[in-house]
Amino acid sequence: MGIRIKNENTEELKLSIQVSLNGFSFSALSPQENKIVFFREVRFQKRLNPVQVLQQIEKVYEEERFLQQEKPQVVVLFSNELYTLVPQELFSEENASDYLKYNTKILETDFVAYDLLEVPKMVNVYIPFTNINNYFFEKYGEFEYRHCISILVEEFLKLNQDQEEGTKVYLNCYAGGYDLVVIQKRDLLLANSFKCNTKEDFIYYLLFTAEQLELDPTTFELILLGKITKNSDYYDIAYTYVKEVRFLKTSFGIIYGGDGEPPKGYSHYTLLKALQ
DSSP states (O other), rough: OOOOOOOOGGOOOEEEEEETTTTTEEEEEEETTTTEEEEEEEEEEEEHHHHHHHHHHHHHHOOOSGSSSSEEEEEEEEESSOOOEEEEOOGGGGGGGGGGTTTTTOOOTTEEEEEETTTTTTTEEEEOOHHHHHHHHHHSSSOEEHHHHHHHHHHHHHTTOOSOOEEEEEEEETTTTTEEEEEEEEEEEEEEEEESSSSSHHHHHHHHHHHTTTEEEEEEEEEEEEEEOOOOOHHHHHHHSSSSEEEEOOOOOEEEEESSOOOTTTTTTHHHHHTT
């Protein structure tokens, strides 16, 4: 169920929408008050395809009066594994699809998009869900859209821009998988996404990545965010194999205007970061 505050001026609102094949979420911010005035999250019991996801989004728009009001400023975030990072000096817009063809299957009907990352000077080339983008265009006209990994890479590199030593592994967990961003000192070593539904798969991909990067689980710092808690099997098995584990500390300073459980900074990091 969506949580909303009545009588808000939607012309001044910012609305972030995060979409994956495992679910989607909405968060609306009143910038003048720095207050979340609407939040709703929908999780699927199983992974859907883009057509089925759009059907679920349409249902939410039929149910939620808040989303039927005047047009806010919108940013849409896509979370999927259909991306690759390319140094800006090697990137060619005309050949954008070529960067993806080695690690994902591209259909002739797929639209290839890209995000420019200022920190570092890289380009994230990815495939958004075109049918969902078209739906939001019909709703709102022009809007911004990005890939979640672009936000994670940029923000975590900013956090470590003065780091002189050590390695940090950021793990953004969600239903059906997780994103992994590895930063050593001030440099990006890896950004990748893995599908997993068991704790064994969860730890396998983490330790395999560490092995490939020649990282010692007793020396790097594992920083967790997303859909993971200290009571989860994923946390327990990570804590068994990795010496230093902690949750991401966030300080958005946003007021929550609803009556229910507020969105947590570390578990809805990209959704809230897009509102800033």
